[in-house]
Amino acid sequence: MTNRNEYRTIAHMAIKTKYRNIRADFKLRETPLFKKLVSLEPASTKNTLPITWAKAKDFSVWDDKGNKWIDMTSGIFVANAGHANPKIKAAIKKQLDSDLLFAYNYPTEIKKKFIEKLLAISPKHFNATTLLNSGSEAMDTAYKLIKLYGNKTGKKYVVSFTGNYHGRGLSNELISGGPKSAAWAGVTDSDIVFLDFPYDMKAEFDYKKLPQGTDIAGFVIETFQGWGCWMYPKKFLRDLYTFAKKNKALVCFDEMQSGFYRMGPLYGYMTYGDFKPDILGLGKGISSSLPLSAVLSRKELFDIDKNADLHGTHSGNALCVAAGLANLEFLSSHEEIARRKKTSAIFEKELLALEKSPLVRQVNVSGLIAGIIFEDKEDSMAIVRECVNRGVLAMLIPRNSIKLAPPMTITPQALTEAMGVLREAIAKREANA
Numbered sequence: 001m002t003n004r005n006e007y008r009t010i011a012h013m014a015i016k017t018k019y020r021n022i023r024a025d026f027k028l029r030e031t032p033l034f035k036k037l038v039s040l041e042p043a044s045t046k047n048t049l050p051i052t053w054a055k056a057k058d059f060s061v062w063d064d065k066g067n068k069w070i071d072m073t074s075g076i077f078v079a080n081a082g083h084a085n086p087k088i089k090a091a092i093k094k095q096l097d098s099d100l101l102f103a104y105n106y107p108t109e110i111k112k113k114f115i116e117k118l119l120a121i122s123p124k125h126f127n128a129t130t131l132l133n134s135g136s137e138a139m140d141t142a143y144k145l146i147k148l149y150g151n152k153t154g155k156k157y158v159v160s161f162t163g164n165y166h167g168r169g170l171s172n173e174l175i176s177g178g179p180k181s182a183a184w185a186g187v188t189d190s191d192i193v194f195l196d197f198p199y200d201m202k203a204e205f206d207y208k209k210l211p212q213g214t215d216i217a218g219f220v221i222e223t224f225q226g227w228g229c230w231m232y233p234k235k236f237l238r239d240l241y242t243f244a245k246k247n248k249a250l251v252c253f254d255e256m257q258s259g260f261y262r263m264g265p266l267y268g269y270m271t272y273g274d275f276k277p278d279i280l281g282l283g284k285g286i287s288s289s290l291p292l293s294a295v296l297s298r299k300e301l302f303d304i305d306k307n308a309d310l311h312g313t314h315s316g317n318a319l320c321v322a323a324g325l326a327n328l329e330f331l332s333s334h335e336e337i338a339r340r341k342k343t344s345a346i347f348e349k350e351l352l353a354l355e356k357s358p359l360v361r362q363v364n365v366s367g368l369i370a371g372i373i374f375e376d377k378e379d380s381m382a383i384v385r386e387c388v389n390r391g392v393l394a395m396l397i398p399r400n401s402i403k404l405a406p407p408m409t410i411t412p413q414a415l416t417e418a419m420g421v422l423r424e425a426i427a428k429r430e431a432n433a
């Protein structure tokens with residue numbers, strides 16, 4: 001949690017470039033609007049930077065005073081296709097003008113088109129999906145599918161990783177963090193088993209730490225450890241996958257942050273090897289805008305228990321799937337794939353160079369997402385604030401890391417400028433250390 005005094009900064013010179021505009025009177029501090037909303041919403045609202053978002057377009061964010069930042073966060077890994085992408089906006093407008101804004105679970109042409117596109121770009125073994133509204137809902141449904149499969153096959157355990165995050169619902173918290181994450185509700189579940197997250201690249205998958213393989217219904221894996229974008233050692237994950245398949249345990253990846261080309265390929269799990277996961281939890285970049293999430297799997301798994309209800313009131317909402325369809329068409333185009341190749345090469349080169357700083361312990365990067373691990377949390381927090389004062393939005397994480405994930409439409413020039421600002425902020429902190 002940030003502290004209001006941490007935001008006080010000294011007055012500075014105005015900054016004006018093609019991509020940034022920070023007025024001389026800008027101060028990162030709790031504005032009246034921020035304070036008002038904090039008084040009306042839970043205290044966790046305070047975990048974001050106190051910047052008013054008045055407009056967000058492509059890779060830029062403006063506040064109500066005309067300050068303009070290069071967004072290196074995509075909001076929170078959502079705006080993969082850029083904020084207010086013109087193709088997505090046009091699709092939403094077209095849907096709006098058709099007077100079909102909501103249709104519960106009744107069949108709609110636009111939902112069919114979206115599902116067909118999602119399946120067409122995904123590996124062939126995924127042949128069905130259920131659409132939902134948030135990542136938490138998608139992961140709740142993924143967990144339910146694993147349990148239903150376990151009920152049918154006499155397997156009771158679900159295996160997750162310590163520190164992984166799967167959302168805010170009760171079932172999400174049961175499989176997130178560790179065995180005590182849902183203790184606030186008086187709920188613990190001895191059928192959920194946690195493996196330590198393998199931070200050490202030499203860590204080996206050790207099945208002896210798990211219950212009998214044939215008793216495991218499934219593994220739930222966040223494709224990277226969220227707070228620092230920590231990837232799993234490839235061999236570790238390959239051995240886990242082989243073990244799961246041998247024992248007929250389901251493999252589910254939570255692709256909320258890593259999906260939709262964020263790590264390079266369509267889904268982040270593809271960076272680890274030639275896997276055929278049984279379930280994917282998808283959200284965020286699935287629409288780059290409106291609330292939409294999905295669980296991708298096989299028809300026979302969705303139908304394993306015909307009594308299970310896997311939909312909700314707004315599943316496949318017409319406006320959201322219209323946005324999602326335009327987003328998938330945009331992101332999967334050859335032009336965008338070629339563009340991402342160029343920008344991710346710049347991103348990786350610039351980031352790895354930061355490892356020279358004595359303040360930086362390690363950089364984790366894949367495609368257009370990165371976690372910069374600092375020696376000290378105070379350093380990472382101060383550097384994020386300095387970046388903001390200089391016109392670059394970076395992800396405020398209450399740990400010793402900074403996460404960066406720009407909209408994938410960012411130009412090489414803007415990306416290079418943003419990375420230069422980050423270097424300046426690190427250098428200033430080094431000088432003050």
Ligand SMILES: Cc1ncc(COP(=O)(O)O)c(C=O)c1O
Nearest residue numbers: 134135136165166167254256257
């Ligand atoms: C890996 C992961 N899973 C699940 C969620 C939950 O998604 P939502 O906030 O849309 O419910 C998030 C959100 O940050 C996430 O990063």
